[in-house]
Amino acid sequence: MELSECDALVDPAKSRRLREMVNGKHADAQAQRSIAAFEPENRFDLPVESWLELQQARRIIDDEIARITSFFPEGRKNSLFKIRFGTLEEIRTMEIQAIFKRLKFDDKRVNLSRLRKINYHGEKIS
Known part of the structure; x- marks a missing residue:
């Protein structure tokens, strides 16, 4: 008997809601970090x-x-x-x-x- 990784029932590329759940929480924090890193202080x-x-x-x-x-x-x-x-x-x-x-x-x-x-x-x- 061989174990294989279980794939998700729905491909994240095909599900807008799943993408929002995965990326939505982290996207805002990452965007603010990248803006802060890009723009130097005043x-x-x-x-x-x-x-x-x-x-x-x-x-x-x-x-x-x-x-x-x-x-x-x-x-x-x-x-x-x-x-x-x-x-x-x-x-x-x-x-x-x-x-x-x-x-x-x-x-x-x-x-x-x-x-x-x-x-x-x-x-x-x-």
Whole structure:
């Protein structure tokens, strides 16, 4: 006589309720941990609203840069981006408003008035 593992009666991939039971309890905790790990602390003592706007602006900038470079050939992404816009380091030292202007982003997605004189890293620029 041979023992084999018992399979579930319903495949979790086919049951929405079973997936919710298994993943639902752990998904919220994992999502909050991953957000906390991704976003560093507010180390420049910015107001909470400004810090949240900065995080949103950084996500938009990173996503749009990735989208722009996806159109370039694989081996020449950085050099073609540098020719058109400048290096990533130069861009990240600029004010958020200047980054949006240089990369021609829609500035209505972020409240840029709160991000005056702040660069990509959250440092105040005089």
